[in-house]
Amino acid sequence: MTTIAEKRAAPDSGRRATRPRPRWLKLPSFALAIPAWAWLFAFFVAPVALVVWFSFGYKPGIFGTHANDVLSFDRYAEALSPTFFSTFQNTLWVGVVGTLICLAISIPFAYWLAFKAPVARRGILLAMVMIPFWTNFLVRTIGWQIILAPGGVLSEAMQSIGLLNEPLEILYTRTAVLIGVVYNYLPLMILPMFVAFDRVSLPMREASKDLGAGRWSTFMNVTLPLAKPGIVVGILLVYIPLMGDYITATVLGGAKGNMAGQMVANQFQTAQNWALGSAMAVVLVLTILTTVAIAALVAWLAAWPLRRSQRLVLGDKS
Amino acid sequence: MTISAKNTSHAAPAAGESPAIAPSASEPEGSVVLEGVTKKFGGATAVDNISLHVRPGEFLSLLGPSGCGKTTTLRMLAGFEEPTSGSIRISGQDVVGIPPHKRNVNTVFQAYALFPHMSVAENVAYGLRQKGTPKSEIRERVTESLDLVQMRSFADRKPTQLSGGQQQRIALARALINRPAVLLLDEPLGALDRQLREEMQIELKLLQSRLGITFIFVTHDQGEALSMSDRIAIMRSGRVEQLDDADSIYDNPASAYVAGFIGQQNFIPGTMTSNLSVMESPFGPIRAAAPHDDLGDGVEAQAAVRPEAVAVAAAAASDSSAATRENQIAGSVIGVSHQGETLQFLVSIGNDQTLLSRVPRPNAPRLVVGDSVLCTWDAASVRLFPSEQATQAQADIARALTNPAPPTSSISL
Numbered sequence A: 001m002t003t004i005a006e007k008r009a010a011p012d013s014g015r016r017a018t019r020p021r022p023r024w025l026k027l028p029s030f031a032l033a034i035p036a037w038a039w040l041f042a043f044f045v046a047p048v049a050l051v052v053w054f055s056f057g058y059k060p061g062i063f064g065t066h067a068n069d070v071l072s073f074d075r076y077a078e079a080l081s082p083t084f085f086s087t088f089q090n091t092l093w094v095g096v097v098g099t100l101i102c103l104a105i106s107i108p109f110a111y112w113l114a115f116k117a118p119v120a121r122r123g124i125l126l127a128m129v130m131i132p133f134w135t136n137f138l139v140r141t142i143g144w145q146i147i148l149a150p151g152g153v154l155s156e157a158m159q160s161i162g163l164l165n166e167p168l169e170i171l172y173t174r175t176a177v178l179i180g181v182v183y184n185y186l187p188l189m190i191l192p193m194f195v196a197f198d199r200v201s202l203p204m205r206e207a208s209k210d211l212g213a214g215r216w217s218t219f220m221n222v223t224l225p226l227a228k229p230g231i232v233v234g235i236l237l238v239y240i241p242l243m244g245d246y247i248t249a250t251v252l253g254g255a256k257g258n259m260a261g262q263m264v265a266n267q268f269q270t271a272q273n274w275a276l277g278s279a280m281a282v283v284l285v286l287t288i289l290t291t292v293a294i295a296a297l298v299a300w301l302a303a304w305p306l307r308r309s310q311r312l313v314l315g316d317k318s
Numbered sequence B: 001m002t003i004s005a006k007n008t009s010h011a012a013p014a015a016g017e018s019p020a021i022a023p024s025a026s027e028p029e030g031s032v033v034l035e036g037v038t039k040k041f042g043g044a045t046a047v048d049n050i051s052l053h054v055r056p057g058e059f060l061s062l063l064g065p066s067g068c069g070k071t072t073t074l075r076m077l078a079g080f081e082e083p084t085s086g087s088i089r090i091s092g093q094d095v096v097g098i099p100p101h102k103r104n105v106n107t108v109f110q111a112y113a114l115f116p117h118m119s120v121a122e123n124v125a126y127g128l129r130q131k132g133t134p135k136s137e138i139r140e141r142v143t144e145s146l147d148l149v150q151m152r153s154f155a156d157r158k159p160t161q162l163s164g165g166q167q168q169r170i171a172l173a174r175a176l177i178n179r180p181a182v183l184l185l186d187e188p189l190g191a192l193d194r195q196l197r198e199e200m201q202i203e204l205k206l207l208q209s210r211l212g213i214t215f216i217f218v219t220h221d222q223g224e225a226l227s228m229s230d231r232i233a234i235m236r237s238g239r240v241e242q243l244d245d246a247d248s249i250y251d252n253p254a255s256a257y258v259a260g261f262i263g264q265q266n267f268i269p270g271t272m273t274s275n276l277s278v279m280e281s282p283f284g285p286i287r288a289a290a291p292h293d294d295l296g297d298g299v300e301a302q303a304a305v306r307p308e309a310v311a312v313a314a315a316a317a318s319d320s321s322a323a324t325r326e327n328q329i330a331g332s333v334i335g336v337s338h339q340g341e342t343l344q345f346l347v348s349i350g351n352d353q354t355l356l357s358r359v360p361r362p363n364a365p366r367l368v369v370g371d372s373v374l375c376t377w378d379a380a381s382v383r384l385f386p387s388e389q390a391t392q393a394q395a396d397i398a399r400a401l402t403n404p405a406p407p408t409s410s411i412s413l
Helices: A002-018 A029-055 A074-079 A082-116 A119-134 A137-148 A153-160 A174-199 A202-210 A215-244 A247-253 A260-269 A274-302 A304-310 B070-078 B120-130 B135-148 B164-176 B194-211 B222-228 B246-251 B256-261 B320-324 B387-402
Strands: B032-041 B044-054 B059-063 B085-090 B105-108 B182-186 B214-219 B231-236 B239-244 B266-272 B278-281 B284-287 B300-305 B311-314 B328-338 B342-348 B354-360 B372-376 B382-386
Touching: A029 A274, A074 A274, A082 A119, A082 A174, A082 A215, A082 A260, A082 A274, A119 A174, A137 A153, A137 A174, A137 A247, A174 A215, A174 A247, A202 A215, A202 B105, A215 A260, A215 A274, A215 A304, A247 A260, A260 A274, A274 A304, A304 B120, B032 B070, B044 B070, B044 B239, B059 B070, B059 B194, B059 B222, B070 B085, B070 B105, B070 B182, B070 B214, B105 B164, B120 B135, B120 B164, B135 B164, B164 B194, B194 B214, B194 B222, B214 B222, B222 B246, B231 B246, B231 B256, B239 B246, B239 B256, B256 B300, B256 B382, B256 B387, B266 B354, B266 B387, B278 B300, B300 B387, B311 B354, B328 B354, B342 B372, B382 B387
Parallel strands: B059 B214, B059 B231, B105 B182, B182 B214
Antiparallel strands: B032 B044, B032 B085, B231 B239, B266 B278, B266 B300, B278 B284, B300 B382, B311 B372, B328 B342, B328 B372, B342 B354
16 A cells, blocks of 8 residues: 555656745645635624624614613623523523433434444434434424424324323423424434444454453443544534524423523514623523533543543553 | 465375364363354355364464355354354353353454553553452553563553554453453454564464463464464365364365365366376376275376475476376476575476476576476375365365455554
């Protein structure tokens, strides 16, 4: 392999030596990233900076949306007032519980798909995970409205088998939102996790069993640590958009299942109070960052005993 | 074809026949016994009714082309596959149905399978940690095990920072730390370059004789098998074709397949005569040291002669006496090639048939392409095989050569 590569490289480098590229054509390598940086600056950094700036202002009158001639933290105080604070609590509950439910479903499913499912059927199984994604997010969510409605499919079915004596009152509650977000975001967790498990090669797991580790020990010591990056990606991919989701909450949550994303959208669109909407958006972003940081810390501390028992440093004595 | 440099002396007739191993009632620590083991994957039979007795402390190679069932056999010993039928005993204990982590065997994997998220020392310690060994003892034994493979100074590195040969040693240290009764090695040298592979062969053999552990070594490389093994099991289509030491396999192949697979052979077709040691070929009579049990008068046969047993000498263009003498064929040189310490002559003997002769260089005659020569050999170096068996064997070997084992160069980390 290397010999072929060397042979191929040799005439190429020779040509480069005889006819060097003009100096003005040579750009520093970071030039490759300029389009991405420009895009991110124009459509991420600048808007976020504007939102932060607006959040310190106020709504100047019925027809104004924002003013920044007087700066204060008043909008934050307003955003955290009991009326709105309960919505943040609600959002955090749906976000954390929804992510945990996704995790509880995804880990066994991705594990089964990567290690136990027949290899020939994997493509079909993965497609079945993906197919709901081909339908519009809103349409899928409205579909759940039909299922969860008091006169809907689920309610009828549960009544007919005798689980319920009266129509199911679940639509427009927090539970309905939870069901909706788990359904909507589950594939985003399964896919990276499947890739992560799939990359833990069979010989690696066999080596662990060969050396005396049972199934559980192999999973904890080899499979899980090697699949960790994919699991982390899956969690972030679900938790972050889930916290900001407002379609699911609007369609399935009603007044009782309100979420922060919906609240922010209301301030911008209905109430025309950009200052308060901005402050709420900043609080939401800070909530997400803080909870992710706390989760990372908890996970790190939980794995501490395992790392300690595994650690073995001999020191270079030779 | 790889040509083994081992044992170029003239074949001794059936003298070195190893005694048959009687399965004893008491199978000591380190013995491995397979009885009537068959493994089927769906409709395909990977291993077909194998019976094998491995002595404790023995270095046994399973040698054969890809798809011959050698790796499946090894995986059944490790516990990664269960036999469809038959029994497997390790150190006298029946292991069928026992999961890999409860067997007193360890494996060195083809691509090493070192854990990338652990340091070298942690990799080696893994087996002890699973047993709940106290930490002070782990430290001591890991150090000892790394010393064994001269990798002590690499203890705190990550496997990804090591070369292929170094990873190989770590895989060996990791597999040996639990002091298994049997060590299984699955083409462990396949991913190394030639020079390193030869060094590791010597080290492996030394390590094995020092530790006295039974080694079962899977390979498709006959040079590797011949240089290290106490005994070799030649496998073909899920069966053991011959189980013997290197000398016996080389000199007294049990079948035409073994004869052609190990080293090189000249196959000459003919018909058996009433003297059951003599075959009449279009090139003259060929005498073997001993008759073949299945070959009667008038049966189609093939005679096998090793290139190093064939002597060549310049001859007059029309030597009519050649055709009448036994083990003597006239022909003309169509190729001469240097092989380092030997010269190799390709001689055309008519009927689209060629003979290969290999002569040590100092004694080699000065011959050029076009010279008329006389090829002669000893009856002791001739083996007779039934024609059909020999034809099938040559076809199988040719197929194995054109479809070599899948490349093992990738090391997944």
